[in-house]
Amino acid sequence: MTRHIRHAALFCLLLLAALLVNAARVQVVRAPEYDANPANRRPDIARYQQPRGDILVGGRPVTGSRDTGEHLRFERTYRDGPMWAPVTGFASQEYGTTLLEHAEDGLLSGADPVLAPLPLWNDVTGARSPGGDVVTTLHAGAQRAAYEGLGRRTGAVAAIEPATGRVLALVSTPSYDPGELSGNGAAALRAWRRLNDDPARPMLNRAVRRTYPPGSTFKVVTAAAALDSGVVTDLDAPTRSPDPYPLPGTRTRLTNEVPGCADASLREAFERSCNTVFAKLGTEVGVPALAATAERLGFNDDGLRIPFPVARSTFDTSVDRAQLGLSAIGQYNTRATPLQMAMVAAAVAGGGQLRTPYLVERTTRASGSVVATAGSRPARQVMRPSTALRLKELMTGVVESGTGANAAIRGATVGGKTGTAQHGVGNSGTPYAWFVSWARGERDLEPKVAVAAVVEGTAADHGEVTGGGLAAPVARAVMEAVLRG
Template sequence: MNTPLRRLATMMLVMFVALMGSATWVQFVQASKLNNDPRNVRTLYREFGNPRGPIVAGGTAIASSTKVNDAFGYQRQYASGELYSAVTGYYSVANGRSQLELAANSQLTGRSDQLFFTRIRDLLTGKATEGAAVETTILPAAQQAARTALGNQRGAVVAIEPSTGKILAMVSTPGFDPNALAVHDTAAANAAFQQLNKADGNPLLNKAISDRFAPGSTFKLVTAAAALASGKYTPQTQVPAPLQLTLPNTTATLSNFGGESCGGPTVSLADALRVSCNTAFAQVGLDLGAAAIKAQADKFGFDDPSLTIPMSVVQSVMPAGLDAPETAQSAIGQRDVQATPLQMAMVAAAIANGGVLMRPYLIQTVRAADLTVVSQAQPSTYSQALSSGDAATLRDMMLGVVDNGTGTAAQIPGMQVAGKTGTAETAAGQAPHAWFTAFAPADAPKVAVAVFVEHGGSLGNDATGGAVAAPIAKAVIKAVTGK
């Protein structure tokens, strides 16, 4: 073979290999990515052309698909609209998916590996693919109570069953009506999305799990748990409680809420929690050190970037490597400490459950279209957050908060409620965030709840966690327990 022919043959071989490599890359390596790309019109028509499974709460579909006479075949409908928007999210031909519509998409479309044999059966019988039903752990009465109690205030509520980790309520306000995004008129769906995206309060953001805030004095539960775990403190241990605490190596001072006294120059650890004494807990934080508080926070779930319910949860933060002034401020839930409402519900749930933190989850059962169970949630332990003895001690300290401390607005006749208030300072000139986290009944907990009200809600600068957030928690507890 002469030189020109060899070169031509080599070039043809290189082109053939390149062609085969390109085809293999597109049809095999990138197949999944291309199939799941929301811009893929074929995928879009295939998904909307089959009945998507319902999302269910309390036996009732809160999201379902209805047959329509257009190119897509089925349209998503949301029975209660805004009430469950933090749970369902939206499913839109123009704007994609969010919340459970995104996290459980493979089950809802019927493409999950869990439904492999169902798909084989449908293929053999010629039956069209149907999505599976996703049954949530949400208790409708608790969801409605949380939404009603929040009213026009911006914030979030999360309620958990301490013994299992079931999420009984998850509300974020302002919410939105997913039906406006589910329409097949792409111009109308896009316009609705843009309007929501620009709206005050960011209604498309699930504040319960997708944003984090200074937890304020609710974080004192973490500091108190670290104190008890150290073996150096009991509820009766006297701790310094000055009107102002000078932060080490600075001229800056830290004061109590409203500049008030905590009852004397020293108070017991239990009384410090009961009246939410900043200077006392800042001093406890200094004595324990940042590493001990962070280790305790991590046991409760802080700084975990992999937590899912199955939606991804933004990690709560207790920074490492803090100096002394930063440690004092962090010990009372300020400085750079940040938490989601879900995280603070997890703290209360762990204390309620004898120190064992169960992994939170939102999906209870997945059922195929013929109602056969495809998967069933099994409660699992997330961590041993604190010893059973320390959990019982901290529970009794939290009872004092509600019985005759800062959380009396959460009292329920005939039931003991264990709780902790929080009033978190924010940016200069802005009202504080109001928090409350609690569980009840204290002797046999059925629910742990965290309430977050942004910038004081209806009371603004006059807000406290006890005045604004505690009554909301009370409403949710009553809905769950039937009181």
């Protein structure tokens, strides 16, 4: 009898061992497979069983969570959604996450292991930490000024604090309300289809994800290369530039929109935005030196993240001399995001030093304790301090006596450069009005803000699109908001 009991006990132990092995196989070995199975709703239910952490601007949340009482309980909400959408992106139960909602999703959703009270605590207990908060570098007044300044026009604005690299404003219009995509019902589906079918592309973040021909604003880069390389040593010396200027090796004769550019000095050419002078300067500087200056400023860099990725701004390094002349005035294959051109202005304002822009100041737990702090990135010298000083002088002249008068702010020192990028056969393409600038308040030792604004024109107003007329007032409003504090 004892022998039969022993055999039965052994058999039961074998069955128990087999059960434990199978449970381990299902819960450990095949867990990723089951988690990824579209039919498994448990991760989604757990993800939306608690409110999502918030994105904060100036200490106030621009996001929230709404209790729906459904299986996917909490939906994302947004305050002034269209204004903040180029920063927040959306967090949708059906369509996923974008921009800051995507880059910081682990922390906002509570899934990041760093939020757990102890290492592996959530893995052992099956608990989920409350979502953390993301504190941004944004300036609420500057963001609103940019958004209202662009109004119904298509365009974008990026603003940076030169001394730190903090992103102060990031606006793209037309925009959309990300809250319309938060749920997973018929309303979210209709909004998704409408937004994706809209030819105005409201979900495109033009400030960081679209590149434009920078036009004459790129002359800041060309002037920096000419001064750094010694091609120009005196701002007021004649440049021996003919008007019109024959592009090397071609029969094409480059002209100007304004008179008085023949043999103009760099100062005169910068204030009048003479294409002929800067095209000739570009060919004299050469591809290696001009490309090196552009790349130090951020062109041809496909790794910039703020923390979401920024589209690559380009300067073509495989050009002949004629193409180089066009590239030097922001045409041909030269393209830039508004954030990139704000970086150019920030480098001038920062005395030739450039700090990589960043959007997240710190992340915190729901309790308020700090998880991580970004802080200012190390500065890199992108042009000589003397070059930056002379460019400040040139850009100040544009506002005081040149094409950028609409950016002037009483009691402040403002430097800027206008640009009107016309492209296509016979300049038939959409014209873009640009303005890049920086501003220093009356009591400030250094410039507090650098801005790039671009406004897209239409066929109807092709002849009326100018950087000084359309983009400069938008940039001025942003700079005023920052200088007010």
